[in-house]
Amino acid sequence: MRVEEVIKAIQDKFGLEVESPYPRRLRVRIPAEGKSEEERRQMLRDLLQYAKEIGFQHMSFITCVDFIKDGRFELNYGLWSYTIPTMLVVKYDLDRENPKHITVVDIWKPAKTWEQEVHEMFGVEFDGNPRSFEPYVLEDWDSIPPLRKDFDPVQYLKEHPMQGAGYDPLPYVNLVEKNLEQPTVEETGGDEGADS
Amino acid sequence: MVEWLKLVDKARSRSIWMLMYCTGCGAMELPPAMTSRFDMERFGIMPMATPRQADVILVTGYVTKKTLKRIIYAYEQMPAPKWVVSHGSCPINGGVYWDSHATVNRLDLFLPVDLYVAGCMPRAEANMKMFTELMDMIAKGEARGWEEYVKNRDYYKENQRKLFGYDLVFTDGRSAL
Numbered sequence: 236m237r238v239e240e241v242i243k244a245i246q247d248k249f250g251l252e253v254e255s256p257y258p259r260r261l262r263v264r265i266p267a268e269g270k271s272e273e274e275r276r277q278m279l280r281d282l283l284q285y286a287k288e289i290g291f292q293h294m295s296f297i298t299c300v301d302f303i304k305d306g307r308f309e310l311n312y313g314l315w316s317y318t319i320p321t322m323l324v325v326k327y328d329l330d331r332e333n334p335k336h337i338t339v340v341d342i343w344k345p346a347k348t349w350e351q352e353v354h355e356m357f358g359v360e361f362d363g364n365p366r367s368f369e370p371y372v373l374e375d376w377d378s379i380p381p382l383r384k385d386f387d388p389v390q391y392l393k394e395h396p397m398q399g400a401g402y403d404p405l406p407y408v409n410l411v412e413k414n415l416e417q418p419t420v421e422e423t424g425g426d427e428g429a430d431s
Numbered sequence: 432m433v434e435w436l437k438l439v440d441k442a443r444s445r446s447i448w449m450l451m452y453c454t455g456c457g458a459m460e461l462p463p464a465m466t467s468r469f470d471m472e473r474f475g476i477m478p479m480a481t482p483r484q485a486d487v488i489l490v491t492g493y494v495t496k497k498t499l500k501r502i503i504y505a506y507e508q509m510p511a512p513k514w515v516v517s518h519g520s521c522p523i524n525g526g527v528y529w530d531s532h533a534t535v536n537r538l539d540l541f542l543p544v545d546l547y548v549a550g551c552m553p554r555a556e557a558n559m560k561m562f563t564e565l566m567d568m569i570a571k572g573e574a575r576g577w578e579e580y581v582k583n584r585d586y587y588k589e590n591q592r593k594l595f596g597y598d599l600v601f602t603d604g605r606s607a608l
Protein backbone atom coordinates (compact mmCIF):
# COMPACT_ATOMS: atom_id res chain seq x y z
CA MET A 236 0.00 0.00 0.00
CA ARG A 237 1.12 3.53 -0.65
CA VAL A 238 0.69 6.46 1.70
CA GLU A 239 -2.09 8.04 -0.36
CA GLU A 240 -3.96 4.77 -0.32
CA VAL A 241 -3.67 4.53 3.45
CA ILE A 242 -5.04 8.04 3.84
CA LYS A 243 -7.93 7.28 1.51
CA ALA A 244 -8.70 3.91 3.08
CA ILE A 245 -8.93 5.38 6.58
CA GLN A 246 -11.03 8.28 5.35
CA ASP A 247 -13.44 5.98 3.54
CA LYS A 248 -13.76 3.41 6.26
CA PHE A 249 -13.91 5.61 9.37
CA GLY A 250 -14.71 9.06 7.99
CA LEU A 251 -11.69 10.47 9.79
CA GLU A 252 -9.42 13.25 8.62
CA VAL A 253 -5.82 12.04 8.18
CA GLU A 254 -3.16 14.72 8.37
CA SER A 255 0.30 14.32 6.98
CA PRO A 256 2.31 17.06 8.72
CA TYR A 257 5.55 16.00 7.08
CA PRO A 258 6.78 13.07 5.01
CA ARG A 259 6.37 9.61 6.48
CA ARG A 260 4.12 10.81 9.26
CA LEU A 261 0.35 10.43 9.42
CA ARG A 262 -1.91 11.63 12.21
CA VAL A 263 -5.48 10.69 12.95
CA ARG A 264 -7.53 12.01 15.83
CA ILE A 265 -10.52 10.14 17.17
CA PRO A 266 -13.02 13.01 17.46
CA ALA A 267 -14.10 13.89 20.97
CA GLU A 268 -17.52 15.37 20.10
CA GLY A 269 -20.77 13.82 19.07
CA LYS A 270 -19.99 10.29 20.17
CA SER A 271 -20.37 8.32 23.33
CA GLU A 272 -17.36 6.97 25.21
CA GLU A 273 -18.23 3.46 24.08
CA GLU A 274 -18.36 4.38 20.40
CA ARG A 275 -15.07 6.24 20.55
CA ARG A 276 -13.34 3.34 22.26
CA GLN A 277 -14.74 0.95 19.69
CA MET A 278 -13.57 3.25 16.92
CA LEU A 279 -10.04 3.34 18.38
CA ARG A 280 -9.90 -0.42 18.59
CA ASP A 281 -11.29 -0.85 15.07
CA LEU A 282 -8.79 1.62 13.70
CA LEU A 283 -5.83 -0.06 15.41
CA GLN A 284 -7.06 -3.44 14.17
CA TYR A 285 -7.54 -2.12 10.66
CA ALA A 286 -4.07 -0.53 10.64
CA LYS A 287 -2.62 -3.90 11.51
CA GLU A 288 -4.45 -5.47 8.59
CA ILE A 289 -3.29 -2.92 6.04
CA GLY A 290 0.38 -3.32 6.81
CA PHE A 291 1.48 -1.58 9.98
CA GLN A 292 3.60 -4.20 11.70
CA HIS A 293 5.05 -2.53 14.73
CA MET A 294 3.68 -0.63 17.69
CA SER A 295 6.41 1.87 18.54
CA PHE A 296 4.86 3.61 21.49
CA ILE A 297 1.88 4.66 23.50
CA THR A 298 2.53 8.01 25.08
CA CYS A 299 0.44 10.43 27.02
CA VAL A 300 0.46 14.23 26.99
CA ASP A 301 -1.04 16.22 29.83
CA PHE A 302 -3.03 19.22 28.58
CA ILE A 303 -3.84 20.54 32.00
CA LYS A 304 -5.54 23.76 30.80
CA ASP A 305 -7.97 21.85 28.57
CA GLY A 306 -8.50 19.26 31.28
CA ARG A 307 -7.56 16.34 29.05
CA PHE A 308 -4.94 13.70 28.53
CA GLU A 309 -3.99 12.91 24.96
CA LEU A 310 -2.96 9.34 24.27
CA ASN A 311 -0.83 8.76 21.20
CA TYR A 312 -0.64 5.32 19.66
CA GLY A 313 2.32 5.10 17.30
CA LEU A 314 2.30 2.42 14.63
CA TRP A 315 5.19 1.95 12.25
CA SER A 316 5.19 0.17 8.95
CA TYR A 317 8.33 -1.20 7.37
CA THR A 318 6.71 -1.68 4.01
CA ILE A 319 4.89 1.62 3.45
CA PRO A 320 7.16 3.01 5.31
CA THR A 321 5.33 5.46 7.49
CA MET A 322 4.44 6.19 11.08
CA LEU A 323 0.76 6.41 11.85
CA VAL A 324 -0.12 8.19 15.08
CA VAL A 325 -3.62 7.75 16.44
CA LYS A 326 -4.65 10.38 18.97
CA TYR A 327 -7.27 9.83 21.60
CA ASP A 328 -8.48 12.34 24.19
CA LEU A 329 -9.27 11.32 27.74
CA ASP A 330 -10.94 13.17 30.58
CA ARG A 331 -8.19 14.31 32.92
CA GLU A 332 -10.28 14.05 36.07
CA ASN A 333 -11.30 10.47 35.49
CA PRO A 334 -8.65 8.88 33.27
CA LYS A 335 -10.18 5.48 32.63
CA HIS A 336 -9.52 3.71 29.40
CA ILE A 337 -9.47 0.27 27.82
CA THR A 338 -6.50 -1.84 26.88
CA VAL A 339 -5.49 -2.74 23.34
CA VAL A 340 -3.27 -5.63 24.43
CA ASP A 341 -5.37 -8.19 22.55
CA ILE A 342 -4.61 -6.37 19.29
CA TRP A 343 -1.06 -5.18 19.91
CA LYS A 344 0.98 -7.17 22.43
CA PRO A 345 3.63 -4.48 23.09
CA ALA A 346 0.86 -2.35 24.56
CA LYS A 347 1.27 -4.35 27.75
CA THR A 348 4.43 -2.46 28.61
CA TRP A 349 3.47 0.89 27.14
CA GLU A 350 0.24 0.96 29.10
CA GLN A 351 2.08 0.03 32.25
CA GLU A 352 4.36 3.00 31.76
CA VAL A 353 1.54 5.43 31.01
CA HIS A 354 -0.28 4.23 34.09
CA GLU A 355 2.73 4.82 36.29
CA MET A 356 3.65 8.22 34.89
CA PHE A 357 0.15 9.67 34.39
CA GLY A 358 -2.25 7.51 36.37
CA VAL A 359 -4.33 6.43 33.37
CA GLU A 360 -6.10 3.18 34.12
CA PHE A 361 -6.25 0.63 31.33
CA ASP A 362 -9.10 -1.72 31.97
CA GLY A 363 -8.24 -5.28 30.98
CA ASN A 364 -4.45 -5.07 31.25
CA PRO A 365 -3.61 -6.46 34.69
CA ARG A 366 0.06 -5.65 34.35
CA SER A 367 -0.64 -1.98 33.90
CA PHE A 368 -1.30 -1.68 37.63
CA GLU A 369 2.11 -2.98 38.62
CA PRO A 370 4.97 -0.55 39.22
CA TYR A 371 7.11 0.00 36.16
CA VAL A 372 10.33 1.84 37.08
CA LEU A 373 9.54 3.69 40.29
CA GLU A 374 9.92 1.90 43.59
CA ASP A 375 8.02 2.93 46.72
CA TRP A 376 6.37 5.85 44.96
CA ASP A 377 4.28 7.87 47.40
CA SER A 378 2.96 10.85 45.49
CA ILE A 379 0.80 11.66 42.46
CA PRO A 380 2.11 10.28 39.14
CA PRO A 381 5.27 12.27 38.41
CA LEU A 382 4.74 13.32 34.82
CA ARG A 383 1.42 15.04 35.43
CA LYS A 384 1.74 18.77 35.02
CA ASP A 385 0.42 19.46 38.53
CA PHE A 386 3.20 17.43 40.09
CA ASP A 387 5.73 19.85 41.56
CA PRO A 388 9.19 18.25 41.72
CA VAL A 389 10.73 20.93 43.93
CA GLN A 390 7.90 20.57 46.41
CA TYR A 391 8.38 16.81 46.29
CA LEU A 392 12.06 17.16 47.06
CA LYS A 393 11.31 19.51 49.93
CA GLU A 394 9.12 16.80 51.37
CA HIS A 395 11.92 14.28 50.81
CA PRO A 396 14.93 16.21 52.07
CA MET A 397 17.33 13.29 51.93
CA GLN A 398 16.75 12.99 48.23
CA GLY A 399 16.84 16.69 47.47
CA ALA A 400 19.71 17.68 49.74
CA GLY A 401 22.58 19.53 48.21
CA TYR A 402 21.04 22.02 45.89
CA ASP A 403 20.48 25.65 46.75
CA PRO A 404 16.73 26.08 47.09
CA LEU A 405 16.48 22.77 48.87
CA PRO A 406 17.25 22.14 52.52
CA TYR A 407 20.68 20.97 53.53
CA VAL A 408 20.61 17.96 55.80
CA ASN A 409 23.14 16.48 58.12
CA LEU A 410 21.44 14.08 60.40
CA VAL A 411 23.88 12.30 62.63
CA GLU A 412 27.13 13.78 63.87
CA LYS A 413 29.80 12.25 61.78
CA ASN A 414 32.92 10.86 63.36
CA LEU A 415 35.53 12.63 61.32
CA GLU A 416 38.58 11.13 62.98
CA GLN A 417 40.37 8.90 60.57
CA PRO A 418 41.24 5.53 62.03
CA THR A 419 44.90 4.66 62.13
CA VAL A 420 46.29 1.72 60.28
CA GLU A 421 47.15 0.02 63.58
CA GLU A 422 43.57 0.30 64.77
CA THR A 423 42.10 -1.43 61.79
CA GLY A 424 44.92 -3.85 61.25
CA GLY A 425 44.91 -2.78 57.66
CA ASP A 426 42.27 -5.19 56.53
CA GLU A 427 39.07 -4.34 58.33
CA GLY A 428 36.06 -3.36 56.32
CA ALA A 429 33.91 -6.41 55.94
CA ASP A 430 30.93 -4.45 57.07
CA SER A 431 28.14 -6.91 56.88
CA MET B 432 53.95 -3.87 60.40
CA VAL B 433 53.19 -0.34 59.27
CA GLU B 434 56.12 -0.27 56.86
CA TRP B 435 54.95 -3.50 55.34
CA LEU B 436 51.45 -2.14 54.83
CA LYS B 437 52.87 0.84 52.99
CA LEU B 438 54.37 -1.58 50.52
CA VAL B 439 51.01 -3.31 50.24
CA ASP B 440 49.34 0.02 49.53
CA LYS B 441 51.86 0.68 46.80
CA ALA B 442 51.09 -2.67 45.23
CA ARG B 443 47.36 -2.10 45.52
CA SER B 444 47.65 1.20 43.71
CA ARG B 445 49.01 -0.61 40.64
CA SER B 446 46.25 -3.16 40.28
CA ILE B 447 42.93 -1.42 40.57
CA TRP B 448 40.06 -3.49 39.31
CA MET B 449 36.98 -1.49 38.73
CA LEU B 450 33.44 -2.72 38.95
CA MET B 451 31.66 -2.48 35.61
CA TYR B 452 28.63 -0.84 37.04
CA CYS B 453 27.71 2.40 35.41
CA THR B 454 24.90 4.81 36.07
CA GLY B 455 23.87 7.82 34.07
CA CYS B 456 25.53 9.18 30.96
CA GLY B 457 29.13 9.43 32.21
CA ALA B 458 29.86 5.82 31.29
CA MET B 459 30.15 7.06 27.70
CA GLU B 460 33.61 8.38 28.45
CA LEU B 461 34.99 5.14 29.86
CA PRO B 462 35.40 3.26 26.55
CA PRO B 463 37.82 5.94 25.26
CA ALA B 464 39.78 5.62 28.49
CA MET B 465 39.90 1.85 28.09
CA THR B 466 40.85 1.67 24.44
CA SER B 467 44.17 2.24 22.75
CA ARG B 468 44.48 6.00 22.90
CA PHE B 469 44.46 6.34 26.68
CA ASP B 470 44.79 2.67 27.52
CA MET B 471 44.13 2.55 31.23
CA GLU B 472 45.29 -1.02 31.47
CA ARG B 473 48.89 0.22 31.44
CA PHE B 474 48.19 1.37 35.01
CA GLY B 475 46.85 -2.03 35.94
CA ILE B 476 43.29 -0.77 35.88
CA MET B 477 40.81 -3.10 34.37
CA PRO B 478 37.12 -3.73 34.36
CA MET B 479 35.80 -6.54 36.50
CA ALA B 480 32.48 -8.25 36.24
CA THR B 481 31.48 -8.92 39.83
CA PRO B 482 31.61 -6.75 42.93
CA ARG B 483 33.35 -9.44 44.92
CA GLN B 484 36.43 -9.11 42.76
CA ALA B 485 36.41 -5.34 42.39
CA ASP B 486 38.35 -2.63 44.19
CA VAL B 487 36.73 0.54 42.99
CA ILE B 488 33.15 1.42 42.11
CA LEU B 489 32.72 4.28 39.69
CA VAL B 490 29.42 6.08 40.02
CA THR B 491 29.39 7.52 36.55
CA GLY B 492 26.43 9.81 36.62
CA TYR B 493 23.10 10.64 38.12
CA VAL B 494 22.02 8.29 40.86
CA THR B 495 18.37 7.48 41.01
CA LYS B 496 16.80 6.33 44.21
CA LYS B 497 16.28 2.93 42.65
CA THR B 498 19.88 2.63 41.44
CA LEU B 499 21.28 3.76 44.76
CA LYS B 500 19.90 0.63 46.38
CA ARG B 501 21.81 -1.48 43.88
CA ILE B 502 24.94 0.61 44.33
CA ILE B 503 24.87 0.16 48.08
CA TYR B 504 24.19 -3.53 47.60
CA ALA B 505 27.18 -3.85 45.27
CA TYR B 506 29.39 -1.71 47.48
CA GLU B 507 28.72 -3.77 50.56
CA GLN B 508 29.63 -6.93 48.69
CA MET B 509 33.02 -5.60 47.68
CA PRO B 510 35.92 -6.76 49.82
CA ALA B 511 37.93 -4.10 51.60
CA PRO B 512 39.93 -2.09 50.73
CA LYS B 513 37.47 -0.50 48.35
CA TRP B 514 37.00 2.92 46.90
CA VAL B 515 34.18 5.01 45.54
CA VAL B 516 34.68 7.57 42.81
CA SER B 517 31.91 10.00 42.03
CA HIS B 518 32.07 10.94 38.41
CA GLY B 519 30.32 13.98 36.96
CA SER B 520 28.29 16.77 38.54
CA CYS B 521 25.20 14.73 39.16
CA PRO B 522 26.39 12.70 42.16
CA ILE B 523 27.97 15.82 43.68
CA ASN B 524 24.89 18.01 43.99
CA GLY B 525 22.37 16.86 41.44
CA GLY B 526 23.79 18.62 38.39
CA VAL B 527 21.21 19.28 35.72
CA TYR B 528 18.92 16.72 37.31
CA TRP B 529 18.79 18.54 40.65
CA ASP B 530 14.99 18.82 40.67
CA SER B 531 14.16 15.43 39.25
CA HIS B 532 11.70 13.32 41.18
CA ALA B 533 13.82 10.24 40.58
CA THR B 534 17.40 11.21 41.34
CA VAL B 535 19.26 11.52 44.62
CA ASN B 536 21.30 14.68 44.67
CA ARG B 537 24.15 13.93 47.05
CA LEU B 538 25.90 10.62 46.92
CA ASP B 539 28.23 11.33 49.84
CA LEU B 540 25.37 11.19 52.31
CA PHE B 541 24.97 7.51 51.61
CA LEU B 542 28.41 6.23 50.66
CA PRO B 543 31.92 7.43 51.52
CA VAL B 544 33.26 9.06 48.37
CA ASP B 545 37.03 9.08 47.98
CA LEU B 546 37.37 11.15 44.86
CA TYR B 547 35.18 13.47 42.82
CA VAL B 548 35.58 14.26 39.17
CA ALA B 549 33.66 17.35 38.17
CA GLY B 550 32.29 17.95 34.72
CA CYS B 551 29.27 17.14 32.68
CA MET B 552 30.54 14.80 31.51
CA PRO B 553 34.23 14.49 32.45
CA ARG B 554 36.25 13.78 29.33
CA ALA B 555 38.59 10.85 28.95
CA GLU B 556 41.55 13.08 29.93
CA ALA B 557 39.79 13.88 33.19
CA ASN B 558 39.20 10.18 33.69
CA MET B 559 42.88 9.43 33.27
CA LYS B 560 43.72 12.20 35.73
CA MET B 561 41.20 10.70 38.11
CA PHE B 562 42.78 7.27 37.83
CA THR B 563 46.32 8.53 38.42
CA GLU B 564 45.09 10.65 41.33
CA LEU B 565 43.35 7.65 42.81
CA MET B 566 46.52 5.60 42.42
CA ASP B 567 48.49 8.28 44.24
CA MET B 568 45.95 8.46 47.01
CA ILE B 569 45.95 4.70 47.43
CA ALA B 570 49.74 4.50 47.40
CA LYS B 571 49.94 7.20 50.08
CA GLY B 572 47.19 5.55 52.10
CA GLU B 573 44.93 8.60 51.84
CA ALA B 574 41.89 6.99 50.28
CA ARG B 575 40.27 5.51 53.36
CA GLY B 576 36.58 5.87 52.62
CA TRP B 577 35.91 2.20 53.36
CA GLU B 578 37.18 2.65 56.91
CA GLU B 579 35.03 5.71 57.27
CA TYR B 580 32.04 3.64 56.22
CA VAL B 581 32.74 1.20 59.03
CA LYS B 582 33.43 3.90 61.62
CA ASN B 583 30.38 5.95 60.66
CA ARG B 584 28.07 3.09 60.03
CA ASP B 585 25.30 4.74 62.07
CA TYR B 586 25.52 7.92 60.03
CA TYR B 587 25.32 6.20 56.67
CA LYS B 588 22.71 3.67 57.70
CA GLU B 589 20.55 6.39 59.24
CA ASN B 590 20.74 8.42 56.05
CA GLN B 591 19.89 5.40 53.96
CA ARG B 592 16.96 4.60 56.21
CA LYS B 593 15.68 8.17 55.94
CA LEU B 594 15.93 8.04 52.18
CA PHE B 595 14.32 4.70 51.51
CA GLY B 596 11.97 4.66 54.46
CA TYR B 597 13.22 1.26 55.62
CA ASP B 598 16.43 -0.59 56.34
CA LEU B 599 18.25 -2.22 53.51
CA VAL B 600 18.82 -5.71 54.81
CA PHE B 601 21.53 -7.73 53.12
CA THR B 602 23.22 -9.62 55.89
CA ASP B 603 20.90 -12.53 56.51
CA GLY B 604 20.38 -13.53 52.93
CA ARG B 605 17.25 -11.52 52.56
CA SER B 606 17.50 -8.74 50.08
CA ALA B 607 15.65 -5.48 50.30
CA LEU B 608 15.65 -5.13 46.54
Ligand code: SF4
Nearest residue numbers: 492493519520521551
Ligand atom coordinates in the same frame (compact mmCIF):
# COMPACT_ATOMS: atom_id res chain seq x y z
S1 SF4 C 1 26.97 15.05 35.12
FE1 SF4 C 1 26.18 15.42 33.05
S2 SF4 C 1 27.00 13.70 31.86
FE2 SF4 C 1 27.14 13.12 34.01
S3 SF4 C 1 25.25 12.00 34.48
FE3 SF4 C 1 24.92 14.15 35.01
S4 SF4 C 1 23.97 15.04 33.18
FE4 SF4 C 1 24.92 13.12 32.55
